[in-house]
Amino acid sequence: MSDEHFDVLIVGAGISGIAAAYHLQTKSPDSSYAILEARDAIGGTWDLFRYPGIRSDSDMYTFGFAFRPWTDGKVFADGPAIREYVSDTAQRNGIEEKIRFGTRVAHANWDSETARWTVRTERGENGERTSFTCNFLMMCSGYYRYEHGYMPDFPGMEDFPGAIIHPQLWPEDVDYAGKKVVIIGSGATAVTLVPAMAETAAHVTMLQRSPTYIAARPSRDGFADFMRKILPEKIAYSVTRAKNVLLNIYIYQFSQSYPDLVKREVLKAIRIRLGRDFDVRKHFSPSYNPWDQRFCLAPDGDFFDVLADGSASIVTDRIERFTQTGIKLESGEEIEADLIIPATGLEMQLLGGMTLSVDGAMVRAADKVTYRGMMLSGVPNFAIAFGYTNASWTLKIDLTCERVCRLLNHMAAKGHDYCVPTLPADLDTVPMLDFSSSYVQRAMSQLPQQGTKSPWRTYQNYVLDMLTIRFGKLEDGAMKFGRVGDAAQHVAALEAAE
Template identity: 70%
Template structure:
């Protein structure tokens, strides 16, 4: 006999990070007749901001657009630290009554759709014993992020086993670890490395950032003078709307400028770096990437903290290739040796669609790479299932909020018309391309495992907030690409619910 259903609900949300809490809030406000529950693998809310604990952890997007559109960010700093962001998510969940709808220590491993009953049956491992429990829902929202939580990407560097110091990946950082006075080598040039350097340089003996190739790093003030003025003299909600509009507009302008005139933008960025570091610093070698601006995400240095660490001598930057690790550090192909007590491979993430959950639709296992994304939020041929996937060129939450609004519109529309489920169906011969037009290593390593996108709407994922806002909020739901259906089985044919859940 199969395990009885632990709980049955209208909507099941997987993940209690910023995406999952946002989904719950939108459901409460825009589809209040729908019951929901959140399944969270960790013991607390926050997702990324509960997982990552490395020194200096912060957002690299401004908090006025990274924060929810329904709850103004009230912190003063534009770029908040990790604990502040987690607290913001926690406060949002508590104030909205969402916390009581979350089942913690519940890791979803499988979800199976049955068109006969129009239901998802979700299997999860609960607690330390990993007891298998089943849950049932009509609609599934996967808010489990886009990377593997258990580990980060770790290259197999030659000689790693011979190093006598410590090697710690940022994703597995232990907050009790004492690095005061130690010689630290950080491998990488992305946002994590650029965050770690100034934070650790305050107490470490010396911090060396070792990069194979440069990245674009821009100085941004940690406070927005115009935002501070607006919040002082305007009503809170109006100020928040205006600040968000300003920052969204500036972000879109800069992104499009970089794509249209990459040489001009690159020249301007490098000019600013020279002003930070002075004429003696080899800016071309260490800060001039081979790719164009916004072919990868920009790294930000709030108040120029990264450049200040380099100027002070507490940190250094090295552009070279690793020959091998040895007992005392890393030998580079140039012949230089970096002495180290601690090596931090800030080498990125392992991308994973939907947290690695096994999806099954009417008996067939879903391989995401064989499917196409619909409006950047659903997979072709997969009914009543949405993916929370944010922007790559702007704040993650901007797209997440829009996605949840669209989900609520779909749910309400199906209720009004008497439908039980909806499924995106691509046209025959749809031309496709990579889901992400990004050259970052973590994207290129995983691109073959990701869904595809089309070359035109609604199958193309536009990285454009205004375009998405108009189509997601106001575009027709029955657009000729979304098929709506009713369940064939009788309501009484659903699996029994366990008495403990009643």
Template identity: 55%
Template sequence: MESNDFDVLIIGAGISGIGAACHLARECPNKNVAILERREAIGGTWDLFKYPGIRSDSDMFTFGYNFRPWTETKTLADGPAIKQYVIDTAREYGVDKKIHFGLKVTKAEWKSEEQGWTITAKPEAGGKAKTYRGNFLMLCTGYYNYDHGYKPEFKGEKDFAGQIVHPQHWPEDLDYAGKRVVIIGSGATAVTLLPAMADKTAHITMLQRSPTYMMSVPAKDPMASRLKGLLPEMTVYRMMRARNIAVQRWSFDASRRFPKQARNLIMKFARKQLGPDFDMRHFTPDYDPWDQRLCAMPNGDFYKTLRNGKGEIVTDHIEKFTKKGILLKSGKELEADIIITATGLDVQMMGGAKLTIDGVERQASDTMMY
């Protein structure tokens, strides 16, 4: 009979859950480990999101696992490549065999008298809930609701004659070729979507309420490209990882100490890539660099799309949706066939599971969790 008692229970088979399981396989090989995953595939975020251009906005030398090298030279990897990296890592360490797919964890109970956790999981396909017990619980569920993204309610949405899409649940059959597209938002997703879709659309506009700092990064790491083949893969990976961590820490610290100089430098790079006549107000936030994170662009693809006229950026507030598109508070109307609401994620801890300690329910927002 299959036992549901484990030394360690891991919730989630995304990049964090697989990383945790591999760490245990390496450091605690005799421990009995199980991974409970709601979906039917490994990958988490990188299996869920399917929108055009989906990619990491962190470099893969620091985003990847410290124990398994990222061997491509691409700096910001696309979603399918990251998913395959996670899958290959799981297979290499044998943790793919420890995954129980199709189970949504609904409750996590700590019982002091048992010195352990009792986990209730409901099969996504229906049927009776299952119970698992573990001495340790590792929550690798991410920080957002997988069922839906965050989307404000816009006045007049029902009047719009076209299609409204949230990037978290991108329709596989969405045909945007020759269409007028408006993207609402100015975060990493919006900055990714505009250049990825521009070649096919009739016209594409990114509508932002406020600007975001953006920085161009090389699409491929030149040093990694030169060293590849000359040194062992793990050596190159560790070198690039250490270098990037040091550079990022220095960049962050310098920006916080000298915000005016950091802002001027970012604006200088932007001006150089956009040209002398571009309205820089679209790229000048009213906060200092790293008050919010910067958006990274491989080879400045976002700026190139604006410069060659394939895309447009508008800074304004939404008055309401209309039959034809979006009416702005300035009085301008953006006509659209498709509106993409790249308005963010719905924050959720523990995958929405209920947490109880000795029979008392705890709210994640009122609790310090490690």
């Protein structure tokens, strides 16, 4: 029995995969495709994470699909609402029927003689092996390991008699009502968990090793609400989306140019909410500049409200060890706990954990350079959907999908079988992500590089990317096109050059 063949295979049925499918259907309608999804449901991150209060930390007018207006009204939507939004989008557009659930991609090999990918997969609990072939492979599997999050080996964990639950593996039957809860961490997950759990817990303590920038934002966008009253739904959504894109770019650029001023204003706003007696500088003044890591946002200031009313507290210290009653800190203080939640972050994982080869030679991502933040040097007909670190993830995903469709249409029109980014000999490289977050630093040795100039440089700027990805030349000198007959010779030359 021959392998099932598609023009395009998409790996992952989360928000990126559904976006990719929609773009293919509308911009490259002659391309057949299928989506391979390891899990049994649509939604990716938003189906996996089930911890209390789970919500977006980007505004939904830029995080939502460009082609599907977000009409819920909440700026920062909860997990179930986002999951329903993604699933409903797939159903409305006939995408769900193209998904092969329970199909985990294990390995993909590009064959230059046929200009095709062979994708090896495993299905079900017994790991039944299947395979597909495709002309173009698009990875929409996210950037972190789904099986487990990052978990430090805290001394004395075995001594603590209560439950220790990582948010990424949150069980459905957790009862924390009336219990003392300690949440370890200061990122978006911790900032989300604290107000959500404080509603019923006896007390919630957020224990952080170092502070994070946290800012209150309204849970509704007054501009968006007004636009919906005077404009048709799709136009109102587009106008609000454009406004928020430009506002986010302005805030980021302003933060980069005037970090001390931004930091001072953030701390001033927190002091107003918590009062002069609260040690704001100790608990909310990071050692890094604004936007060296992502900002944490608190809708309507809910995080600060529970600190102000005493149902939650914040402690900045280092852990010495877990004990039978909770956690002992290096300062000597002890925090009592019935339940400990290490919101200690994720483990990055590119390509959904699969391996990759070109003509049988294994590809190591760290040896490659990204092209327009979406392809790898020397790897033909292959794209990775990787979103922004300083803005909504899906803004970059939409642009990546548009560029892939442009490439597919261009190859079809010109009779090309493959396209491959080709490195110049004199390109200087830097790390792919200029981001100081711990999860990025832990994975730096596994990530591709980026160049110091276009098209190998990712600028983390939506407007610049939109102009170059949406309107820039496809035959830009860096992207080489060819046909089956010359593919093997071309790829061999690329490998020799690298």
